[in-house]
Amino acid sequence: MKLINNLYFYPEQGMLDCNTYVLKGMPGIIIDPGNPDYLDTRVAAMNQDGIKPEDIGVIINTHLHIDHCGANEAFKKLSGARVALYPVQKKNYQLVVVDGARLFGIEPGEFTVDYLLEDPILKSGNIKIEIIPSPGHSPDSVCFHLRQEKVLICGDVIFEMNTGRVDLPGGNADDLKNSIEALSKLDVEYLLPGHMSIVTGAEKVKQNLEFVRSNVFQWL
Numbered sequence: 001m002k003l004i005n006n007l008y009f010y011p012e013q014g015m016l017d018c019n020t021y022v023l024k025g026m027p028g029i030i031i032d033p034g035n036p037d038y039l040d041t042r043v044a045a046m047n048q049d050g051i052k053p054e055d056i057g058v059i060i061n062t063h064l065h066i067d068h069c070g071a072n073e074a075f076k077k078l079s080g081a082r083v084a085l086y087p088v089q090k091k092n093y094q095l096v097v098v099d100g101a102r103l104f105g106i107e108p109g110e111f112t113v114d115y116l117l118e119d120p121i122l123k124s125g126n127i128k129i130e131i132i133p134s135p136g137h138s139p140d141s142v143c144f145h146l147r148q149e150k151v152l153i154c155g156d157v158i159f160e161m162n163t164g165r166v167d168l169p170g171g172n173a174d175d176l177k178n179s180i181e182a183l184s185k186l187d188v189e190y191l192l193p194g195h196m197s198i199v200t201g202a203e204k205v206k207q208n209l210e211f212v213r214s215n216v217f218q219w220l
């Protein structure tokens, strides 16, 4: 479904899947293609919005847990898009992708990387995507801030009424709290997490942050 301008949202469809976000521009960008088992239905939903796989040129991830990057390789084959990683994601690849999957007793969702994104700003048409490193849930977590559109695509850093877990390899509660505090300074009307519902409206985003601070931080 369309959220704002060229930004589309495809909700998670089941276990070990995640919310996917797509920017329909030049290049088209897919953020977190999710679980390969759900790729057909995800692509069908994109088609309904007039987005074909070949319209997507770049695959990026909020972090490399398998529920977010499991379909990187399958979507790449389907679309011809290239997988781009941030340096912090490349650095932590073994810990997050391989050790993380082993902890669950599942095969790592490995994929081939096409290039590194050294620039903290990525463009899709006239939309600017700023990268904000946000460690805590995982050491390689980044958020994508569309400053102009007041959008924050935040992966598993913060959810509706919760935060991401910190007990997976490289997780760190203090880092997560610091990351969330830094994000709270941004002007956000669309908080777009990697799981469960999205939070829309500046007031609701602020209330969500207050809730998390008062009710979740103490348990991390």
Ligand SMILES: [Zn+2]
Pocket (backbone or CB within 6 Å): 063, 065, 137, 138, 156, 164
């Ligand atoms: Zn995760």
